[in-house]
Amino acid sequence: MLDSIQQIPLNYYILLSTVLFSIGVLGVLLRRNAIIIFMCIELMLNAVNLLLVAFSAYSQNSAGQTFVFFVMIIAAAEVAVGLAILVMVYRNVHSVDIEKLQNLKW
């Protein structure tokens, strides 16, 4: 089983995970729509999940995969709370544009 997994070198997984993570970070920094930002956060989480699973498979250690479970649960909870906050913000500001949230200025 291991050699079929090991046919794709680990570096590819690391590279893919890094690229996904960077795209996620850039999205969080550059996008104005709050929902897109949430999606990018999910993208970052998934990139980390991928990396964890890859390492777990290559070193035959199941701790990584167990950790992925936890990450997924937390991601789900976080999305729930985040979207709830977003809905409340929309009800007050009538927009999901983060540029509109400037009230905490000095």
Add this chain to the structure above:
Amino acid sequence: MRELVLWIPLLPLIGFIINIIWGKQLPKIISGGIGKLSVLASFILVCIVWPSVSSNQGPVTYAYLNWIETSSFTIPFSFLIDHLTLVMLGIITGVGFLIHLYSDGYMKEDEAYYRFFAYLNLFIFFMLLLVMGSNLLITFIGWEGVGLCSYLLIGFWFKDHANNDAANKAFVINRIGDLGFLIGIFLCLYHYKTLDYAALNSIAATIPIGATVVTLITLSLFFGATGKSAQIPLYTWLPDAMAGPTPVSALIHAATMVTAGIYLIARLNGLFLAAPLTMNIIFCIGITTAFLAAIMAIKQNDIKKVLAYSTVSQLGYMFAALGAGAFASGMFHLTTHAFFKALLFLCAGSVIHAMSGEQDIRKMGGLKGNLKITHLCFLIGTLAISGVPPFAGFFSKDEILAVTYTKSFWMFVLLSVTSVFTAIYMFRLYFLTFHGPFRGTEDQKHHLHESPWTMTLPLVILAILAVFGGFLGIPEVFHMPHIFKTFLSTVISKPGTEVSHFFEYCLMGVSILALIIIVIGVYKYYIKNNNLPEASESTLNWWQKAIYNKFYIDELYNAVIVNPITQLSKWVYRILDRKITDGIVNQIGLSTLLSGQSMRKLQTGGTGFYIFAMVIGIIAMLCINFLFK
């Protein structure tokens, strides 16, 4: 017995505490009563303690607690009661009580009546501490304390700025003397590891005469004494101190505080006898001060200023006696001087009271009809200070003159001339104040009245003491016991030098003759020929101007010492304090302000910026984590 002695200074202290905290709310009878009764109680305690200490024939030390304890020396808080202490205690509490009684009448209308009695009580407490201490440090506490009380009491009417200046001057000059005292204490501690009087006197008997250490110690202590007892060079504060109320002048600057220096030297007589150089210096300074002060007194026109210079002069006499080795004679003159000088000051206060605050003798005259008791007491005081037999001053002054003759002929001449001047200025003061036509305003004439009994009773008591006090020290030419000398012989080891009987008789005869001539001469000059002191100094020639302006010594001190220090302090204030110290502190505050102002610009409120900052922060933490692992 131990406790009784402790209560002697404690009672005036309690009187001070009560008066200073609650005095304002208490009625005047109670606050004044507490002030007077505490000193009276101290006096009664002194009377109770007197016989038991007197019979002991030796000094009694009461140790109360170990105050300073180090590996090399111990300084206990203890009192030393011997005959010398008893003499001083009697003067302080006795004359002190009379002056408290007098102050009741004198300060009756003053609104700060309670504060006056509080300060007077505090002064008595410190003075008692000074004389009862068994080592130099307790005496120093009292020494500083009486300087403080002198400042508080001279500047009692503090709303008038001139009084504050006089009080400052007195305190600062005293402090300069205190520096000498402190240096003396340090030297004693360093070389002899003890400050105890008994120990120092016995150590002094063992060391070689004229050793450098002893000379330095005694010179420093004497410098302190010149500050406290107003000798050259630190005497200029005493005439200015007359700005205070008259009871203050009587108590502090006649009877008690200024005698502290003399008490100190008499107490450490063993130490001083081991330093002949210092004794000579004391002798010369004493006589010079007596001479110069007497000259300055002749041209003064303020009642109290004449008496102030007279005090400086008489203190010079006492220092002359000490310098010649006649410690008992110095103390004897101290006692008689306390009597007649306090009497003179209180009479002057009575006159000032009657003249509605006028102090210039050029505006007085002919008061003997209106102020009978005051006139009689003032006359007695004048006779006593001029050395008219059988009043008190005659015996004590004669003794000092005789002792001076045995030491140095020319100094004796100088001191005799000083006695002549003393008689001249005192009788000038007496005649101008009480005889001749009245030179004041009509308003003052209507208000002329004799003082109430609270003021005249102390005058009468002091007058009786001035008349009979001299008999405590009859010279042995009359073959009567010299009570004072025998009393102090337990403390003062060295007996005075003897003079021939022939000389004594000559001295007495000549002084009586001189006095008669002087009195007649002064009377004729001022009263018969109606020569009044000049209204202003424009009519004087150059040497008269010099005397009138007190030889310009005050101006000299001002120019050489006071003004440079004032300029220096102004410079320090302007540059060092305002620019540098305040600058540094202000800059620190400003920098905090500026950093705050720049930090707040980070709060833009934009969510995107915050996320960006968060990312930067995470990256930074990771970098630091990996770089410095």
